[in-house]
Amino acid sequence: MPDLDAILAQLDSDRDAAIERLFALLRMESVSTDPAYKDECRKAAEWLVEDLKSIGFEASIRDTPGHPMVVAHSGGDGPRLLFYGHYDVQPVDPLNLWSAPPFEPVIAEGAQGPEIRARGATDDKGQLMTFVESCRAWKAVTGAPPPNLTLLFEGEEESGSPSLVPFLEANKEELKADLALVCDTGMWNAETPAISTMLRGMVSDTITVKAADRDLHSGMFGGPAANPIRVLAKILASLHDEEGRVTLPGFYDGVADTPPEILAQWKKLGFSHEDFLGAVGLSTPAGESDYSTLEQIWARPTLEFNGVSGGYTGAGFKTVLPAEAFVKISCRLVGDQDPAKIRKALHQRFKNMLPPDCTVEFESRNGGSPGIVMPVDDPRFEAARRALSDEWPNEAAFAGCGGSIPIVGLFQSILGMNSLLIGFGLDDDRIHSPNEKYSLTSFQKGARSWARVLAALSKD
Known part of the structure; x- marks a missing residue:
């Protein structure tokens, strides 16, 4: 078992350098949908490869018909884990609505404290680097990154992932794992982490x-x-x-009806349909009358x-x-x-x-995609939930997601594995919009959270 306290202390002592590394990645204009930014996308992939090599990963660029993938392995024994994130970003238009140049990251005071502002700050460079920083601290304390870990960073998520399915199918044996870790999600609120276990x-x-x-x-x-x-x-x-x-x-x-223990977790979240609908000028839930508004969004x-x-x-x-x-x-x-x-x-x-x-x-348009329900009775899911709860003021919850995250279904259908969806974005992070931001607390406590989760999963 790693010395978790020492890893957390290392993360705390290295905060300023971690921000500078994130800023270096945020300055790269890796807009995947626009061919004019092809070189910037490759530059971001190359930067990630070199950074991962510096902390003990065997990392490489993998070319595709589009933008390259980044694949890295740590080696060692233990449960085999695959972490997924993406380094590409959305276009920045309309540029005139940004308070600062979108690829010149800054720290500014926001409604809930200091926040990092830049395109990709939360979707998904900030989230991706949150995980990388936890691995960096692990290496500094133990001499090696977390064992038996594979990293897969995509460069086309924001443009429909045209290369992803062929890449997964061609590299099944290399990428298969006991469990996937996906960071492209968010918190319930600034003090309550969540693991998304239901996707529609x-x-x-x-x-x-x-x-x-x-x-x-x-x-x-x-x-x-x-x-x-x-x-x-x-x-x-x-x-x-x-x-x-x-x-x-x-x-x-x-x-199926939502299990009572999950409904009990959701009740603790303090969701208010008056606040939810009031924010968009509505007041009365219009869905199935026998179910709460939160159930209508996540589970119906x-x-x-x-x-x-x-x-x-x-x-x-x-x-x-x-x-x-x-x-x-x-x-x-x-x-x-x-x-x-x-x-x-x-x-x-x-x-x-x-x-x-x-x-x-x-x-x-297509054949359609089924909903996904993760096995919350899997001990690894509860271990991760407890680990998150140890870091944040409020207990973590198994949450639903009203939308879809295609990579999760692909991991199930192609690689045969479930995913832990853990992210630290907030609802007001303005992803895909001008003035995208990532809470400094999300970045720093998110890295500590991942260290705790990795330590908990390494017990298996």
Whole structure:
């Protein structure tokens, strides 16, 4: 067992140098989606390789058709762990909204204390370096980085990860581990850490209802002619009942109730639907009435309309019956819901309710992705939760996530392993926006947290 107290003391004594190292990485303009920054992306990857070598990792650049991967190994015995992060960042536009140049990092006073401001400060360079600094302190105290650890840093996460799946498939044996560690998540609040254990999947479709072969004059054809907007509205209204439940047959197959012990953790978080909805000018929860708002966000599936259009929508008025109307629908999935089954049920509802003279077309962007639930009864998850709780004022919670994190599903499907999703970002970190920031406390206590987690996992 490492001397954890000594590692934590080393992190504390090396804080200023750690900030300078993070600043060096933040100055690199590694915008992955813009080819103009190709050299900057490679520069960031090369910098990481050299930094990892300096603390005892065997590290290398791995070229892809796009931006390179960084892979590093520490060697040694113990549970095999894989840590994932990404060094690429989003574009900085609009530049005029930044209070300082986005690639010239600064420490400024924020609402909750000092914060690091720069593009990539929290997404994901700051989070990535939080972990690297814990490894650096480990090396300084023990003479080697944490044992049997693999690091995978991607350079295309912010541009759709086109090289990731081929890379994982081509390097399965090298990258397989007992458990993955993913840092691209956040805290519940500034004093309460969280481990994300539920991720919602998605099914999405654009559905178009068509009738006449052209737009029709509403005075001449209104009444006898089928109106695609009316047809669409009737079908959409049928998809939810008065309690907010989705009415598609089989929609809730595979949806399990949240375990009571997890609900008890969530209750301690002090979530307020009044505050949550009030922040966006709303007041009354509109989802399934039998479930709390937090459950609706994290643990329940949804079917939502993301865009509806038909007929004339410009300025003024044009009295037509449109030839077609369309809707964009997305379903967030949880548990063992089957994306293909849900898409089929959705399509069937439209076909069943379609009146004469109307046709329907479906445009599906992809095959859909299922929800993910991590095994919170795995002792390693509880060990990590306790380790986090030892560092922060409030006890850590197993939390849900309303969105999706594709890498977690890929680690399951390609490498056959679960992920501990631990991050130290905050809701107001303005990721992807001007004036992105990362709390200095998140950076420093986050590094201490990772040292504690690594020590806890090394007991296995």
